[in-house]
Amino acid sequence: DIQMTQSPSFVSASVGDRVTITCQANQGISIWLAWYQQKPGKAPKVLIYGASTLESGVPSRFSGSGSGTHFTLTISSLQPEDSATYYCQQTNRFPLAFGGGTKVDIK
Amino acid sequence: QLQLQESGPGLVRPSETLSLICNVSDDSVSSTRYYWGWIRQAPGTGPEWIGSVYYSGTTHFNPSLKSRVTMSVDATKKQVSLKLMSVTAADTAVYFCGRQPIDCSASRCYIFDSWGQGTLVTVSS
Numbered sequence: 659d660i661q662m663t664q665s666p667s668f669v670s671a672s673v674g675d676r677v678t679i680t681c682q683a684n685q686g687i688s689i690w691l692a693w694y695q696q697k698p699g700k701a702p703k704v705l706i707y708g709a710s711t712l713e714s715g716v717p718s719r720f721s722g723s724g725s726g727t728h729f730t731l732t733i734s735s736l737q738p739e740d741s742a743t744y745y746c747q748q749t750n751r752f753p754l755a756f757g758g759g760t761k762v763d764i765k
Numbered sequence: 766q767l768q769l770q771e772s773g774p775g776l777v778r779p780s781e782t783l784s785l786i787c788n789v790s791d792d793s794v795s796s797t798r799y800y801w802g803w804i805r806q807a808p809g810t811g812p813e814w815i816g817s818v819y820y821s822g823t824t825h826f827n828p829s830l831k832s833r834v835t836m837s838v839d840a841t842k843k844q845v846s847l848k849l850m851s852v853t854a855a856d857t858a859v860y861f862c863g864r865q866p867i868d869c870s871a872s873r874c875y876i877f878d879s880w881g882q883g884t885l886v887t888v889s890s
């Protein structure tokens with residue numbers, strides 16, 4: 659089964675900073691990776707799918723890259739509303755799996 | 766705008782069966798274009814995929830839960846159901862249902878593009 663590992667587990671950054679989160683799969687998944695944002699008490703919301711395609715309505719400061727086993731989510735200029743926990747999910751095949759999450763905090 | 770709403774008991778006794786329903790606001794529950802998934806999230810942890818069901822009854826489950834889980838679609842009621850047997854305190858979590866496109870041509874297959882608000886289920890005597 660495919661397992662997903664995210665790093666770091668926590669990041670604290672200032673408004674305007676560039677933030678990068680990494681997700682690694684234990685076997686190749688091509689570009690079949692999605693990123694989600696979750697705020698407290700809410701369901702996750704998809705930001706990116708296909709490793710790099712922005713979901714409709716998601717601000718362009720979010721971007722994704724990678725293929726195979728190594729992926730990144732980048733927030734180019736952190737905004738206060740980006741304070742949340744971010745998760746990756748492999749969509750290559752069943753059984754599906756999520757990463758452990760990265761909490762982004764605003765300094 | 767699609768709406769998903771989970772419902773079911775908020776408290777389940779250990780060793781009993783957890784039963785949840787996801788009400789789907791439109792006819793997409795019987796569409797050939799989607800799987801319907803269940804995800805849970807224990808306090809302070811990341812999402813855990815439980816399983817996914819197709820309108821035809823085809824299912825895929827998390828191997829760690831497979832022996833205890835059943836899922837089904839009732840198109841007439843626009844509902845997706847989850848049953849988890851022999852629960853323990855480790856099954857305490859917020860349970861979400863979600864819609865999963867199956868069209869891989871646009872790289873959107875098996876993402877969760879719509880979610881319910883989630884329902885907290887506590888396993889305790």
